[in-house]
Amino acid sequence: MTKTEIRPAIGLGLERLARAEGLAAGLAEALEGLGAEAAPGSVAALPAAAVPADADVAAHPLAARVGICFVRPAVSGIAPPAELTAFGVRLGAVRLGVTRRLLEHTVAHLSGRTIGGEQAVRKQLIQGTLAEAEVTIAVVRHMLRAEPAVAAAVADAHARLTGLDWELAKLLGASGYLATGPAAEAYVSRLTAHCWIPGSGELTWLS
Amino acid sequence: MAELSPLLLELRDMSRELGGELRTMALALDADPADTEMLRESPTLSFLRVVGTPKAFRAYDVPAHAEQFTESCLGRVVCNIELARGDVSVLQAVAAPSLAGFTVDALGDAAQQDAFYRDFAKYEPWTFFGMTEARGGSDATAMHTSLDPDGDGGFLLNGAKRYVANADRGLMGVVWARTGTSSLSIRAVLLRRPAPGFSSSSLDMLGMRGARFGEMVFDAVPVPREMLLGAHLPASRRGLWGGNRAFTVVRLQIAAQALGAAFAVRDAVCALRPGWTGHELMSARLDAARELLYDAAVGADLDPDARIPVAVAKVHAAELAVETTRWAESALPPGTFLDHPLLEKWCRDIYAYQFMDGTSNLLRLAIAPSAGAHGEDS
Incomplete structure (x- = not known):
């Protein structure tokens, strides 16, 4: 098995870990020893617990709240593209777990509200979004499994997760905009991917 | 145009x-x-x-x-x-x-x-506008805050509002509450601080922190009858329906701000990638959104009750602003947002426009019955 492959069981394990314990716990496992110097850009996202006290840190209170730290590498040592892509797959699994936390919170939130005498979660407009969320989760999970060596596919999977997190946060209304809670963690998940995944949207920065 | x-x-x-x-x-x-x-x-x-x-x-x-x-x-x-x-x-x-x-x-x-x-x-205060509640969100018709008779011709305000800008620092403003059960009984009152039974606190938000969103709690706050707005208007125009023209202006301003923030993100990307032409599509979309917004504003000036084009413009501007941040993410090298904190901050700020002045889903419900009934051919 090469560095560009990921066993489904590992991906599922990371997803479950992040779903249960959050982004920082999942990231710590997914890094598999990669340090700040391996990041493809000028800043790496790391679990705060793994960052030395004297590290050059880009302060970000919101990220700190969920145990993530943005670090400027002291030395250069960008990981080879294949290794970065493999990490992108593992990070994708972690982000899936974070997204599922957000989805579960959203469903619980909407189940406790009523609009016009009906449970909000039963409203058609909302059900449509929640159904799309389940579809996107399944699609991303399988993209990461089926095409783990294709950098563009991995970047696309991350972009889809960023889009999905936003759709779910919207369903929370203003409560999805609080600095605490799963929507805020999902935003830090987006920033984490931005640090590690080249062109996690459309790969246009290379053009 | x-x-x-x-x-x-x-x-x-x-x-x-x-x-x-x-x-x-x-x-x-x-x-x-x-x-x-x-x-x-x-x-x-x-x-x-x-x-x-x-x-x-x-x-x-x-x-x-x-x-x-x-x-x-x-x-x-x-x-x-x-x-x-x-x-x-x-x-x-x-x-x-x-x-x-x-x-x-x-x-x-x-x-x-x-x-x-x-x-x-005289006081140059921040002002507040209490509409949203924790349980009902932006759905004003689900409002619980009440104006109860005080037995002396005035009212006692009871309830709570959440996600209110300047909730904790505003000295004066407007709060919406029920005087009865029908939708016509949702009324606005002027409120000043300090007042007995009126407490507040700020909330820690993801972004748009300059707005100082917070919550306000009203425990039998005395409201003299002369603070009740709209009493001189016909019953149908005293409450939410009468406030609709005001909400239209606000909606336009919010759409304009979302779009302005999107332009800021686009400008920042262009500054970081001088000479790059990959911004042309996004720039064209932003320019078109500005025209859409201008047209909606002109329409509202001609007919203050023409609310649907304004809702269309707001839904689009709020979504496009978020899309612009994602486009910026893909157009810039990894980690750029953390090296350029303004860009990262704008990503957080822009999210706020989805829920300010009603969520996009609520606006979509308002737009849907008239879909196709706006634009040059209508």
Whole structure:
């Protein structure tokens, strides 16, 4: 098995870990020893617990709240593209777990509200979004499994997760905009991917 | 397409310049939104407060082009796009009449308007607008806060509001509450602080921290009858329906700010990638959205009850702004957002426009019955 492959069981394990314990716990496992110097850009996202006290840190209170730290590498040592892509797959699994936390919170939130005498979660407009969320989760999970060596596919999977997190946060209304809670963690998940995944949207920065 | 008059062009240029000054305070405000000293000392924010005050109550005269801001919806849109292009969060920190002022304009009688704006001119306060509640979100018809008779001709305000800008620092504003069970019984009252039974706190939000969103709790707050807005209007125009024109103006301003923030993100990407032509599609989309918004503003100036084009413009501007941040993410090298904190902050700020002035889903429900009934062919 090469560095560009990921066993489904590992991906599922990371997803479950992040779903249960959050982004920082999942990231710590997914890094598999990669340090700040391996990041493809000028800043790496790391679990705060793994960052030395004297590290050059880009302060970000919101990220700190969920145990993530943005670090400027002291030395250069960008990981080879294949290794970065493999990490992108593992990070994708972690982000899936974070997204599922957000989805579960959203469903619980909407189940406790009523609009016009009906449970909000039963409203058609909302059900449509929640159904799309389940579809996107399944699609991303399988993209990461089926095409783990294709950098563009991995970047696309991350972009889809960023889009999905936003759709779910919207369903929370203003409560999805609080600095605490799963929507805020999902935003830090987006920033984490931005640090590690080249062109996690459309790969246009290379053009 | 809307043509801007020479005065509006001057207003646009002035607003662009002021927007640059707003930006100088942006990161400090995001780091410590409770620091009001910087805001109080800013001549730019002070000027914007005066410009945003109705002419009759301004502390001093403003240039003719600045007058355009309160003269028309188009003026407000032109100005807000450029100010927000500087920084949306600092723009939200301006102590202006804002939503409370629009509501007093729409529902207050002459004496109420006079009292509101005289106090505003005297104390230069932040103002609040209490509509959203924790359980009902932006769905005003699900409101629980009540105005209960005090037995002496007045009311006691009971309930709570959440996600209210300036909740904890606003000295005066408007709060919506029920006097009965029907939708017509949802009424607005003027409220001043301090008042017995009125408490508040700020909430820690993801972004747009200059707005100081918070919650307000009302425990039998006395409200004299003369503080009830709309009593001089027909029953059908006293409450939410009467406030709709005010909400339309606010919606346009919010759409303009979302779009201005999107332009700021686009500008930042272009500055980081000089000579790159990959921005052309996004730039075209932003320009088109600005035209859509201008048209909606012109339409609202001609017919203040034409709400659907405004809702369309707001839904699109709020979504496009988020899309612009994602486009920026893909157009820039990894980690750029963390090296350019303004860009990262704008990503957080822009999210706020989805829920300010009602969620997009609520607006979609308002738009849907009339889908296809707007635009040049309608």
